[in-house]
Structures are given as structure tokens and as C-alpha cells.
Amino acid sequence: MRHERYVFLPTDFFDYGPWSPPMRFKLDSRRAANLRLSTGAFAQMTPSFQWDRVEGASGYSIQIDDDASFSSPTINQKIDLNSFTPQGGMESILADGSYFWRVAMRRSNTVSGYWTEGPPFVVSSVTPLPLSPIADAEISQQPTFAWTAVLTPTLTPRVAAGRYQLQLDDDPNFSTPTQFETDNTSFTLPKGRSIADGTWYWRVAVLHDFNKTGPFSPVQRFYKEYLAPTLIAPAQGATSAGLPVFTWAPLSGAAYYRIEIATNEQFRPSQFYLTDNTRFTPQVDLKAGGYYWRVQMFDRDRISGPWEMGRVTIGPITDQLYLPVQLAGWGED
Known part of the structure; x- marks a missing residue:
């Protein structure tokens, strides 16, 4: 900083005084705090990442990676809100395994503050357990499929799976499966979808947000044949x-x-x-x-x-x- 002098007519010119002694200041940004997961440390459904709002932030950046050094983040997003839920197809990127995540406030689109790491978490998908028909059962009428309810987290359940997807096929590889969706843990084939006599295979999975299926249950086989009248x-x-x-x-x-x-x-x-x-x-x-x-x-x-x-x-x-x-x-x- 230095003083300036300006002389008016007839010889208008500027003149500068000597510089003031240099001064130093430090620009420091606030950090995101109270980072947390909606599912807890064991994510058995699509998690929502949350943190407290930072004063003065124009937005936030979030990174999720299976490497603690964040060398190649699986998810690297700029967002406006102080929460983030994977959308579209991102939740399918988070395969079962251990993950790390961190958040930084942004002053602008290009200027970011310090990173704050959230608690590590584990993605461990839960599959429904088939109840009937199972184990090569022989049935003489149209089947009613049943399975156990999926609650998450399993240790202290807070959320029940909202929907399930059932797949049925006469091919054990499910090359052309017939699919059904239901809110219940049992399902009877509707009118117009009856199956013919023969060997059939079925499996069921939790239907997550954005209609993405979780891992399917073990495949079950059964044989259906109507009885002859007596x-x-x-x-x-x-x-x-x-x-x-x-x-x-x-x-x-x-x-x-x-x-x-x-x-x-x-x-x-x-x-x-x-x-x-x-x-x-x-x-x-x-x-x-x-x-x-x-x-x-x-x-x-x-x-x-x-x-x-x-x-x-x-x-x-x-x-x-x-x-x-x-x-x-x-x-x-």
C-alpha cells in the first residue's frame, strides 16, 4: 500500500509515495462438520450422505472412494445442498465393499475449502430368503411365492424394503424372465399370467430407489403339474x-x-x-x-x-x- 498525489491543471500528473510496510493475512475456510450416513456404518440400502450447512458456502463437493487416499473417486460430485443421495444409476456403482467419503465447501465453482472426511462405511447388500415354493417342491396349482422381509440395518432395523422384484422363468439362466413387482412378501400370479405344467425357476430381490434391483436371492426350482380329476x-x-x-x-x-x-x-x-x-x-x-x-x-x-x-x-x-x-x-x- 502507498500514498498517491494528483496535481490538477495545467500539468495534470500522478505521483506516488513510498510503499507501506508489507502486511500479511491468512484466508481460511470453514469446514463441513457432523458428517453422517442415513444408513449408519453398514449400508444395506442406497445411503444418503449428510452434513451441517456451512455459512458462506455457495455449494459443496463430495468424493466417495474405496481408497482412503481418494486416488480415483468412484463418485466426485459438485452439489448445492448439504446432503447427497446417489441418483440415476450411481447407486449401482457402489458394489458391496468398504468405502471412504469426504466433503468440502465451495466458495465458487472453482474455489474449494478444506476436505472433511466422514466415517467409513460398508455396503453389504441384503437379499430376501425364499420360503416357498423351494427345494424342488411339486405343486398342483398356480404358485404363490413367499419370502422373508428385508429390514435394514439388520442389527437395529429401521427401514423395511419398500418393494421387491420377482423373476420367473423356465430357464435356470433367466434368459427371458417374466418380472413382477410387489410391495408385499408374497405374490400370486395374476389372471392372464398363469404358467403351464413343467419345471420353473424363480428368484427375488429388493427394489431400491430409482427402480434399481439389489442382488437376487438364490434361485429356487419347483415343478408344477395340475392334477387329473378323480x-x-x-x-x-x-x-x-x-x-x-x-x-x-x-x-x-x-x-x-x-x-x-x-x-x-x-x-x-x-x-x-x-x-x-x-x-x-x-x-x-x-x-x-x-x-x-x-x-x-x-x-x-x-x-x-x-x-x-x-x-x-x-x-x-x-x-x-x-x-x-x-x-x-x-x-x-
């Missing part, structure tokens, strides 16, 4: 005097049944009928002779179960003539 009447190989009433036991999950009647085991040709009852009387007369009949169930999505076949002989209807009988020892004298 035929009740007419009994196998019985003879019926006239048209019989065909009867069978009801099956769980059956929306309706198909019954076929033919004179041969190949059912070519045959008469077939659809009914939602478990009793059926033919609508046309059947001539006397041997017949084969079979029944199968259909579910609400028209997926059929196996046949059960019976055999019956229809005999002719015989007319009976009743005549008066004279009993010995009876009558009028």
Missing part, C-alpha cells in the same frame, strides 16, 4: 341302464372342465362338452354299448390339466310288465 360315477367298467350321470371330484383352481365321450380309447371321433359343474348328463341319447369318457380341468387362463379316463357300458332300457298275482290260500270263498 372320477366318481359311473364306476370304472360299470354297466348303466340308460344314460348315466357322469360325476367327478372338484379340483382347486379349476375354472371349468372338458368332458369327452367316445366309443374308442383314441376318442376319434368324440363328443365333447364344457361345464363349470362336476356333474354332467349327456344332451343326446347314447345307444347301448361300450363307451369311454374322460375329464380334464382348465384354469382361468384356459391352461389345461391332464385327462382322467373311465369306461362304462350303457345297456338297453328294459320295459317291465307288472301282472296281478294270485296267491294260494288267499281269496274269497
Whole structure:
């Protein structure tokens, strides 16, 4: 600093005095304080990074790295608020493992203060535990899937997983899975999504923020096959005097049944009928002779179960003539 002198007309000019003694000052910035994680030290869901607001800050910088020296931060963001939650796809970057993070206030877009390190944390994803159907179970109706609820953190649970994603496929590699999302820990296939008989595979995962799935549970395998109806009447190989009433036991999950009647085991040709009852009387007369009949169930999505076949002989209807009988020892004298 030095004194200046200015002389006016007629010879306007500036003149400078000697410099003052040099003075020194130190510019120091405030540090972010009270750094914390919404999930605690063990992050089993997408964490939110938080700290106290710094007076005079125009924004903040945050770095997250699996290296304590922050040599190549996994996340390096400039933000305006005093909290940060990975968005879009960033949360998928934080794979299971140990991490370090730090925050610095910014005076401008290019001028930053000192870094303050937050507490280290561990990302340890939790998967639901399948309950049913599991372990090569054999079922005879459309499955209801069930699994354990995921609570985080596991030691002192505070948050329950909001949603789950279920995958179902007939390929153990899940090349073309059918996916369902639910808020519950059980799921029954809706109308229009019934599965055919056969071997199936399923798995479930927590659905995090931004519709990102966590790790899937171990794959479970089960076998589904509808039951064949149990035929009740007419009994196998019985003879019926006239048209019989065909009867069978009801099956769980059956929306309706198909019954076929033919004179041969190949059912070519045959008469077939659809009914939602478990009793059926033919609508046309059947001539006397041997017949084969079979029944199968259909579910609400028209997926059929196996046949059960019976055999019956229809005999002719015989007319009976009743005549008066004279009993010995009876009558009028």
C-alpha cells in the first residue's frame, strides 16, 4: 500500500509515495462438520450422505472412494445442498465393499475449502430368503411365492424394503424372465399370467430407489403339474341302464372342465362338452354299448390339466310288465 498525489491543471500528473510496510493475512475456510450416513456404518440400502450447512458456502463437493487416499473417486460430485443421495444409476456403482467419503465447501465453482472426511462405511447388500415354493417342491396349482422381509440395518432395523422384484422363468439362466413387482412378501400370479405344467425357476430381490434391483436371492426350482380329476360315477367298467350321470371330484383352481365321450380309447371321433359343474348328463341319447369318457380341468387362463379316463357300458332300457298275482290260500270263498 502507498500514498498517491494528483496535481490538477495545467500539468495534470500522478505521483506516488513510498510503499507501506508489507502486511500479511491468512484466508481460511470453514469446514463441513457432523458428517453422517442415513444408513449408519453398514449400508444395506442406497445411503444418503449428510452434513451441517456451512455459512458462506455457495455449494459443496463430495468424493466417495474405496481408497482412503481418494486416488480415483468412484463418485466426485459438485452439489448445492448439504446432503447427497446417489441418483440415476450411481447407486449401482457402489458394489458391496468398504468405502471412504469426504466433503468440502465451495466458495465458487472453482474455489474449494478444506476436505472433511466422514466415517467409513460398508455396503453389504441384503437379499430376501425364499420360503416357498423351494427345494424342488411339486405343486398342483398356480404358485404363490413367499419370502422373508428385508429390514435394514439388520442389527437395529429401521427401514423395511419398500418393494421387491420377482423373476420367473423356465430357464435356470433367466434368459427371458417374466418380472413382477410387489410391495408385499408374497405374490400370486395374476389372471392372464398363469404358467403351464413343467419345471420353473424363480428368484427375488429388493427394489431400491430409482427402480434399481439389489442382488437376487438364490434361485429356487419347483415343478408344477395340475392334477387329473378323480372320477366318481359311473364306476370304472360299470354297466348303466340308460344314460348315466357322469360325476367327478372338484379340483382347486379349476375354472371349468372338458368332458369327452367316445366309443374308442383314441376318442376319434368324440363328443365333447364344457361345464363349470362336476356333474354332467349327456344332451343326446347314447345307444347301448361300450363307451369311454374322460375329464380334464382348465384354469382361468384356459391352461389345461391332464385327462382322467373311465369306461362304462350303457345297456338297453328294459320295459317291465307288472301282472296281478294270485296267491294260494288267499281269496274269497
